[in-house]
Amino acid sequence: MTTRLARKPADSRFALKRDRMLKAAAFCFNQKGYSGTSLKDVADQLGLTDAALYYYVRNKEELVYQCYLRAAEVGREAMDRAVSDGGNGFDQVRRYLRYHVEIMVGDRGPVAIMSEIPSLKPEHRDEVLALSRSHSTRFEAMLERGIADGSIAQCDVRMTGNAIMGALNWIPKWFHGDATIAQNIVDEFPHILSSGLKS
């Protein structure tokens, strides 16, 4: 018990391997679904044994939880950058979209689709839901700023947010790492998802 918990939080060897594991897990979950991927599937991708994963994570539930935290982080990061870039509401939205897809299809990916939030344990579920709602709220606020400053046409921000987020969240369902398509997504998605907003 002087093992994991005794570590410095910043132990990079551990953190790096753990991050590789989370990516592998996200990949499997997105491909084969939660139920369809066993710990062995994830371990195989890393050249490890299923039991080895327990060195990094308490159990499968926590593996999912960590994947979702990571996914939420990616969204928040894109949002933060877009906001700090300034500009009018429309520009911020478009930048957010670009940053988010760039991260998703880039080497930070794959990002897990949050399909199994309800099967997380209550504390984890609540935390992830809170992060998720917070992100949606920030996006809706961004849309409202755009409407206020005249760069975005009047619209139902809740529904518009749901539509755009859905399109983003679905990407990992059909994108599986092909570099050409990745470039395509980055080139097209920000425009596709924002062009309808112009006032």
Add this chain to the structure above:
Amino acid sequence: MTTRLARKPADSRFALKRDRMLKAAAFCFNQKGYSGTSLKDVADQLGLTDAALYYYVRNKEELVYQCYLRAAEVGREAMDRAVSDGGNGFDQVRRYLRYHVEIMVGDRGPVAIMSEIPSLKPEHRDEVLALSRSHSTRFEAMLERGIADGSIAQCDVRMTGNAIMGALNWIPKWFHGDATIAQNIVDEFPHILSSGLKS
């Protein structure tokens, strides 16, 4: 063995109950995820025992499979109606969107999110994938007709299709039956998802 298979295909008592079961299953799967829903969860919603479900379906895999067939059918139906309504490409797209969301949030719903296709057995998986691809292809063709007839602006139809389908497919993740919101979706989504296409 003179039971199920001896039935007339149109035996309405059986078909109706089975359909109720598929809706209950879709509801559970969308809420709690595939792994998170046991057959008991589905049975509880119907006031039945888990074992009773086996009267209608061979096993859990087939339950999912049937849910997905039903989801595919809903999409095809909306597409068929929109096409047969005629008009230019843009009008057809907008109508397709309206029909599809109407069905999804209406009493034909809930429609299962196809998150677990890979865990279907090969024959089923291939069939569902084929249906799914066929639907996407038809939608892309619709976009191309719109571009050809000048009602839709030049765009990458593949990416645009992916974006719009993603937004649609994600709806069951956040819509859970509230009638007010259902109306909202029907009122807003077709416009939100098509306004960016105008040429």
Add this chain to the structure above:
DNA sequence: CAAAAAATTTAATCCAGATTAAAATAATGG
């Protein structure tokens, strides 16, 4: 190089939830 700590594996358990078989109840048709 020799502890000590970190990382992984081997080899069992363990268990929720799927599945099955037989029995019981409900519906239906003559």
Add this chain to the structure above:
DNA sequence: CCATTATTTTAATCTGGATTAAATTTTTTG
């Protein structure tokens, strides 16, 4: 009503994959 078929339940079994403990190998460090 009776007989037959449809539907559901009860009460087991069965099982894949998660989990655990102990042993083993690898890495670090003084």
